[in-house]
Structures are given as C-alpha cells and as structure tokens.
Amino acid sequence: MKKGKCQDTYExxxxxxxxxxxxxxxxxxxxxxxxxxxxxDFKYATAKFMAAVYRERAKKAKEEATA
Structure with a gap:
C-alpha cells in the first residue's frame, strides 16, 4: 500500500x-x-475541473469564431 499521511484502515x-x-x-x-x-471534497474538485473545461471550450470557440 502507498505510504503517506493517510492512516486509513482497509478491508x-x-x-x-x-x-x-x-x-x-x-x-x-x-x-x-x-x-x-x-x-x-470530490464534488468540489469535480466542479473546479468542469469549470476549467468549460472555460477552455469557450476560449477555443471564441478563437475559432474570430479566425
């Protein structure tokens, strides 16, 4: 198992x-x-990731529209 700060017990x-x-x-x-x-924590991280994805898509769409 990976050693780290996590002290979980596993089954x-x-x-x-x-x-x-x-x-x-x-x-x-x-x-x-x-x-x-x-x-x-997972939901928060997912929301941040999806916001970044949508920003990138909007940026690409804007660049393609002006090209």
Missing amino acids: MVAEYKEPNYTVKVFRPILTDEEREKRFN
Whole structure:
C-alpha cells in the first residue's frame, strides 16, 4: 500500500486469481462523517475541473469564431 499521511484502515473486498498474477481489491473502512467529507471534497474538485473545461471550450470557440 502507498505510504503517506493517510492512516486509513482497509478491508479486502475481492480477490481475482489468474495463472500469472493475483489482484486484491481493498476499500477503506470509513465512518459516515469521513465518507461524507470525502464525497464533498470530490464534488468540489469535480466542479473546479468542469469549470476549467468549460472555460477552455469557450476560449477555443471564441478563437475559432474570430479566425
């Protein structure tokens, strides 16, 4: 697992075995409050990203219209 500031506890939710490899899928065990906080952080980041996408599209459209 990646080491960092996160001190989450994880549970293994699935394991896929193939002849040459094994994939283990882990999910963090979160409280309802932590899950809500992370989801709100995700929504905020998504909104910022989409605003940047729309700005770029508008900029391109304006450049194409003036060209």
